[in-house]
Amino acid sequence: MKLGVIGAGNMGRAIISGILSSGLVNKNDVIASNATEASRNETVKLGIAVSGDNADVARAENLLIAVKPARLSQVIGEIAPVVKPSTLVISVAAGTPIAALEELFGRQVQIVRAMPNTPALVREGMTALCANSLVSEESFAWVQALFATCGRVEVVPEPLMDAVGTVSGASPAWVYMLIEAMADGAVRDGMPRAQAYKFAAQSVLGAAKMVLETGLHPGALKDQVTSPAGTTIEALKVLEQRGFRGAVIEAMGACTEKSRRMAAAASAAGCQKKAGAQEDSGRLSSLLKALKG
């Protein structure tokens, strides 16, 4: 198998769907796993092979791990014996540094850390990537091509991954909140709800494209909309009074801080495991010495 995916949930399935619709990887070359039968029955609808055995999936040439960070230790414990030196492991886990993943494997493994987002499903995702030194340029280029099938890709230094997890990984959540709130506003003004979602979502999509494609500063684009003594400025005044921008910045700070706390906890757990392994190997060599003596 070309690609194995352990944890075909919201993020895993979005990536699989993005990749399959690009044709870069064939359905017959993908295998995925879920914990429960109910989820496996959903995953099988993607037309790929599905297994309840993570070791089966981990035999693929490239392995994407998309379980929740709290499940990583258990899953890596299960698959470490079958992951070969040639296997390329990609983790999308938030707040989980490469060094912590290496500790969980307990040996040298080629690891790419990715931070994607769910718009990968419609091939409008944003993914940041970084890798450990064992990943060859050729393999890293392949991973970039893989995620490029799901949208935009950028290589970033690992310390930026917590910020990325907020600005693109998690941000769709509050953009959806904004769309929901905008639609509520339109409903209040008399628009039917289904139509309101379309108008709100298309406006967010268009505004995002304006930023990406004109290269203009978002402030300049805002000014283009805001006519002197017009209607828009009345809305901006209320948003400034209610602390709209401050609320977004503070919320994003909380999100990034959580990711950093998770990373610190994952690193501390890795250090404990390493210390434990050193203690075990110390005990083993004393035992061997005693047996020889």
Ligand SMILES: NC(=O)C1=CN([C@@H]2O[C@H](COP(=O)(O)OP(=O)(O)OC[C@H]3O[C@@H](n4cnc5c(N)ncnc54)[C@H](OP(=O)(O)O)[C@@H]3O)[C@@H](O)[C@H]2O)C=CC1
């Ligand atoms: N959701 C998002 O927008 C983003 C998520 N991420 C990262 O992606 C990862 C997954 O998150 P998300 O998709 O939201 O979570 P989900 O809960 O939607 O998906 C996790 C999947 O893992 C499966 N799973 C759990 N335990 C096992 C196991 N032991 N063996 C095999 N499969 C297992 C679950 O199966 P079952 O359904 O049967 O329980 C589920 O399908 C996380 O690490 C998160 O940090 C990164 C960026 C964005």
Ligand SMILES: O=C(O)[C@@H]1CCC=N1
């Ligand atoms: O909420 C989370 O932890 C994940 C990571 C980024 C988006 N969702």
